[in-house]
Amino acid sequence: MSVRTGPTAIFQIPDQGVTAAGCSNVWCELGAAATEPGAVTAVALAGILALLAFAYVRDAEAACRGERRRVLDERDAFESFADRVAELDTVSVATDSTPSGVPAGALGGIGAAGGGIQSGGGPAGGDVTLRRVLAAYDDTVLSLSHYRDEYDETAAESLAAELGPDTATALASDGGLSSGTQSALVDRSRRAADARDRLAGAIDEEITELADRETALSGIDRRRKRLLAHLEGVGPGRETDAAIDVWNRLGELKRECDGLAVDRQRSLDDPPLTPDLHEDHERTFYGYLYGPADGPRYPVLAQVAELADRIRADRDEVGTQVAADR
Structure with a gap:
């Protein structure tokens, strides 16, 4: 928004007027x-x-x-992302799997077109469900022009920032989209939409x-x-x-x-x-x-x-x- 600079006079409340002491008419x-x-x-x-x-x-x-228009666009984008994640197939996770050992940055090597998982945390070439999650995020939230212009983040970075680094960590640790991580992503995405x-x-x-x-x-x-x-x-x-x-x-x-x-x-x-x-x-x-x-x-x-x-x-x-x- 581009507007002019404010008036030089300071607005005082209440106005003391110009009546001098003893002046009553x-x-x-x-x-x-x-x-x-x-x-x-x-x-x-x-x-x-x-x-x-x-x-x-x-x-x-x-x-x-x-x-307001931008906020509503973001609301719709997070709702769409939640819907798409909810429809994805999930993978089984070993009972001893824990997200605490894998950094959220482990998702950084996965893009919409594929690629391996950096820093370990999954099979070479990445799991297809990981790529689908990030592709869904890229097609919804990151498809908003103002979002890319303002934040200049990868899908993994933005997902961690918006929905919590633990969700990105869990994706990398699980080697794919587990049912627990899916529920967390859907729930947090809908909460992000509600907040907007x-x-x-x-x-x-x-x-x-x-x-x-x-x-x-x-x-x-x-x-x-x-x-x-x-x-x-x-x-x-x-x-x-x-x-x-x-x-x-x-x-x-x-x-x-x-x-x-x-x-x-x-x-x-x-x-x-x-x-x-x-x-x-x-x-x-x-x-x-x-x-x-x-x-x-x-x-x-x-x-x-x-x-x-x-x-x-x-x-x-x-x-x-x-x-x-x-």
């Missing part, structure tokens, strides 16, 4: 706003009437949809929340635009009263932004899923979704901050106009 507040270092000395509303693009949230939603199904559901929840937040932000931004457009169309003699009303209403919009930010913080503290990603940072679900992206780690908060900054700037400009008309 709108004229005092407006005077304070007009003397803020960042306040302009002339009102030029025409250039700020356009609606914001909300690129952070929209790019985040697109990234989530793409990740749960993850896809959590991503769905995030997509829904992103859409809801964008709707709320768009509504605030439309009202911001209408207020400014209304102010431009006010007739002579009513400019000051209209500007004060718009200034107050912009303050209400800013408080709505504060509320949206607080709500989003709650969501961040209570994610729909807490995956074990082995990452040493907080909020791993959101780190998983947005950490690899070029944009902000928390796109909704960045978007709220951008809108709040825009409202604050508009309000300063309106306040400057009112102070100049007094």
Whole structure:
């Protein structure tokens, strides 16, 4: 996902406002706003009437949809692998056979097209059931383009990483697919599919929340635009009263932004899923979704901050106009 960098202003909650100590009326507040270092000395509303693009949230939603598709593809691939392994013939294993003496890397020499077993653990040329297991894995999980691109692992390496090194070790030790190893592979593959199904559901929840937040932000931004457009169309003699009303209403919009930010913080503290990603940072679900992206780690908060900054700037400009008309 490629998005722009975040706004320079830090979003503070709650907004402390511009009211000085002992200042209790709108004229005092407006005077304070007009003397803020960042306040302009002339009102030029025409250039700020356009609606914001909300690129952070929209790019985040697109990234989530793409990740959800990949997760569902992986779910389907593991289900297919489990089905294919369940249909394979198994081999008998000697009662004194133990997987502990054979490293998981012993499968490394077996490919979809055949080949021997490295480091011992089976007959020369490998057992046909071993080749069939790895061929099934290659045709299902590793057939996903993103899987190969991201992990660059052999079938044996990926199988050990996804389903446990002991399963690869057992395959090599048994010299083929034993009934016990078959059961373990099928069970773990279905669990891997279930885990991805749960993850896809959590991503769905995030997509829904992103859409809801964008709707709320768009509504605030439309009202911001209408207020400014209304102010431009006010007739002579009513400019000051209209500007004060718009200034107050912009303050209400800013408080709505504060509320949206607080709500989003709650969501961040209570994610729909807490995956074990082995990452040493907080909020791993959101780190998983947005950490690899070029944009902000928390796109909704960045978007709220951008809108709040825009409202604050508009309000300063309106306040400057009112102070100049007094």
